[in-house]
Amino acid sequence: MSQPGQQTRGQVMRAAVGAGVLLVLATVPVLTSSIYLMHVLIVSFMFVVLAVSWNIIGGMAGYVSFGHVTFFALGAYLTAILYRDLGASPFLTAPLGGILAAAVAFFLGWFTLRLREDYFAIATLGLAFIFEVLAWNLPVTGGGSGIMLTAPNFGIHLTKAVFYLCMWAIMVATVFTSWAIGRSRFGYGLASIREDEAAAEVVGVRTVRLKRVAFVLSAFFPGVAGGIFSYYIAYIEPGTVFDHSISINVVIMSILGGIGTTLGPVLGAVILSLVSEVMNVVVVSEAKLVVYGVILVSAVLFLPQGILGRLRGAPGPAAVAAPAGPSQVQEG
Amino acid sequence: MAVALLQAVVTGVLVGGIYACMAVGLSVVFGVMNILNIAHAAFALLSAYLAFWAFKLWGLDPILSLLGTIPILLALGAGTYQAFIRPIRNSPPLMSLLLLFGLAHILEGGMLLAWSGDYRSINTSYTATSFALGEITLSTTRSIGFVASALVVGGLSLFLKRSYLGKAIRATMQEREAALLMGVDIDHVSRVAFLLGIGTAAVGGTFLGLVYAFYPYLHFMWIGRLFAIVVLGGMGSVGGALAGSIVLGVAESVTASFTASVWSELVAYAILVLTLVVRPSGLFGRGR
Numbered sequence: 001m002s003q004p005g006q007q008t009r010g011q012v013m014r015a016a017v018g019a020g021v022l023l024v025l026a027t028v029p030v031l032t033s034s035i036y037l038m039h040v041l042i043v044s045f046m047f048v049v050l051a052v053s054w055n056i057i058g059g060m061a062g063y064v065s066f067g068h069v070t071f072f073a074l075g076a077y078l079t080a081i082l083y084r085d086l087g088a089s090p091f092l093t094a095p096l097g098g099i100l101a102a103a104v105a106f107f108l109g110w111f112t113l114r115l116r117e118d119y120f121a122i123a124t125l126g127l128a129f130i131f132e133v134l135a136w137n138l139p140v141t142g143g144g145s146g147i148m149l150t151a152p153n154f155g156i157h158l159t160k161a162v163f164y165l166c167m168w169a170i171m172v173a174t175v176f177t178s179w180a181i182g183r184s185r186f187g188y189g190l191a192s193i194r195e196d197e198a199a200a201e202v203v204g205v206r207t208v209r210l211k212r213v214a215f216v217l218s219a220f221f222p223g224v225a226g227g228i229f230s231y232y233i234a235y236i237e238p239g240t241v242f243d244h245s246i247s248i249n250v251v252i253m254s255i256l257g258g259i260g261t262t263l264g265p266v267l268g269a270v271i272l273s274l275v276s277e278v279m280n281v282v283v284v285s286e287a288k289l290v291v292y293g294v295i296l297v298s299a300v301l302f303l304p305q306g307i308l309g310r311l312r313g314a315p316g317p318a319a320v321a322a323p324a325g326p327s328q329v330q331e332g
Numbered sequence: 333m334a335v336a337l338l339q340a341v342v343t344g345v346l347v348g349g350i351y352a353c354m355a356v357g358l359s360v361v362f363g364v365m366n367i368l369n370i371a372h373a374a375f376a377l378l379s380a381y382l383a384f385w386a387f388k389l390w391g392l393d394p395i396l397s398l399l400g401t402i403p404i405l406l407a408l409g410a411g412t413y414q415a416f417i418r419p420i421r422n423s424p425p426l427m428s429l430l431l432l433f434g435l436a437h438i439l440e441g442g443m444l445l446a447w448s449g450d451y452r453s454i455n456t457s458y459t460a461t462s463f464a465l466g467e468i469t470l471s472t473t474r475s476i477g478f479v480a481s482a483l484v485v486g487g488l489s490l491f492l493k494r495s496y497l498g499k500a501i502r503a504t505m506q507e508r509e510a511a512l513l514m515g516v517d518i519d520h521v522s523r524v525a526f527l528l529g530i531g532t533a534a535v536g537g538t539f540l541g542l543v544y545a546f547y548p549y550l551h552f553m554w555i556g557r558l559f560a561i562v563v564l565g566g567m568g569s570v571g572g573a574l575a576g577s578i579v580l581g582v583a584e585s586v587t588a589s590f591t592a593s594v595w596s597e598l599v600a601y602a603i604l605v606l607t608l609v610v611r612p613s614g615l616f617g618r619g620r
Contacts, residue, residue, distance in 0.1 A: 122559045125552075
């Protein structure tokens with residue numbers, strides 16, 4: 001195990017390959033004239049942002065959130081409202097969406113992060129519903145009729161390219177932050193919380209503070225992405241931005257790819273975005289929930305360390321399912 | 333004013349009784365297995381749909397069709413336990429939470445495929461009727477649901493108090509390792525507890541479906557309420573779940589009577605969040 005900040009040759013190589021792939025992706029608008037391809041990539045990038053940011057609190061710290069969609073929706077609504085009322089461009093106000101989401105996470109984390117993991121998971125699910133009900137009913141959000149935006153028009157291809165690069169930039173920022181956390185003292189602190197919170201506290205890790213920082217960071221990026229997304233689709237209403245399949249999708253992406261790592265959620269997000277795109281063509285939309293559910297259940301049962309964990313030779317499900325401690329004297 | 337308040341409280345107690353039926357089951361499962369069954373309400377909603385079908389296709393009364401839906405749900409529950417819960421029963425609680433979250437989505441998607449996203453309701457001959465009791469009126473469906481739930485909860489607590497298996501369940505809830513050392517078959521106890529939970533979900537879901545219109549996504553609203561109840565009452569406490577149900581039912585009903593109905597949807601989450609802030613162990617929970 002390397003020390004925080006210290007680099008092995010393999011790590012440098014992997015980081016270089018990752019940076020190279022990201023740079024190549026930036027040139028896609030020049031290379032292709034396909035609007036469809038760019039759209040698919042924009043949505044995939046968005047899900048990479050959502051999954052990687054979810055993983056900061058859900059994977060690295062082990063505090064699973066079932067309400068990640070809340071932060072995305074907060075960003076989407078803030079920029080849409082500022083656009084409608086003040087005419088401010090979402091390209092400029094999207095970071096404010098991130099700040100709002102982070103501020104809300106700070107406030108929510110203040111009490112929910114003192115709880116056990118499963119209580120936290122329920123609390124986030126409940127909070128997502130509170131915000132959804134507010135979005136349906138507060139006058140400022142336009143309720144069920146939503147908010148219309150006028151998407152910018154620089155010609156079809158250039159418009160797509162602008163949104164593409166925006167989402168790409170947010171993705172790069174999210175992935176870089178997650179990667180940096182994973183190698184930092186902060187990241188090791190989060191890992192200690194995930195492995196054994198009581199022990200971490202005993203050796204002097206400031207668990208509540210670290211969790212709060214992780215939660216705030218994990219809320220910021222979806223807020224920014226939501227701000228750009230609302231401008232991109234030019235019309236938001238509670239059903240779209242509070243789509244609860246987003247909350248389950250980010251969880252599946254992280255588990256499927258490899259929870260707790262940076263590359264895992266990226267991998268999972270790309271795979272699931274493609275699966276979702278294929279399903280749009282192949283199956284009726286009602287069946288999508290069933291497929292998502294089946295993927296999540298199978299991942300937990302057969303691939304608890306994710307695809308990445310399996311590739312790196314982590315123990316299979318049987319070994320993971322039997323942790324040390326008194327519960328080993330269980331019935332056979 | 334006083335009559336309106338009394339009316340709201342009585343209606344709340346009746347609905348709270350139906351909540352209690354499901355909440356007690358959820359609480360027992362948590363107490364025995366340390367698993368939060370986030371798919372609990374999805375099973376409940378499924379039984380409401382089955383009752384809907386039985387009524388629509390064969391004109392069977394929902395109370396009668398319980399004789400068929402309970403065994404179906406129990407079979408489904410037994411399969412679920414064997415295939416999904418048992419293999420991960422020694423994994424961290426997080427894994428079971430994720431698995432059941434996935435299962436809830438499978439059930440929701442299945443219901444969406446089978447019955448579409450439209451609102452459904454079971455319109456029996458007595459659905460919109462009520463009877464007077466002094467100055468207040470009692471809705472027939474809510475009253476039937478309350479009585480049935482009271483029977484289930486009463487039967488369940490008698491079972492837990494008196495029978496050998498019930499005692500084994502309570503012993504496991506109190507001190508798992510000690511129960512194991514005393515020769516309790518934890519696997520068997522867990523299976524029975526899980527099936528008891530599914531059974532209460534079947535009964536409670538059927539009667540909620542008799543009282544309110546329903547659609548596949550609704551199970552997330554129901555589970556939100558049930559979580560609020562068991563957190564308020566104290567996780568794993570049967571009496572607490574009972575008290576929490578009545579408190580939530582009354583709070584919702586009173587809020588709905590005196591404000592816009594939107595706010596009554598938020599009551600459960602307000603209670604959930606407030607409890608988690610002020611007293612995470614709940615009213616009757618032991619300190620964690």
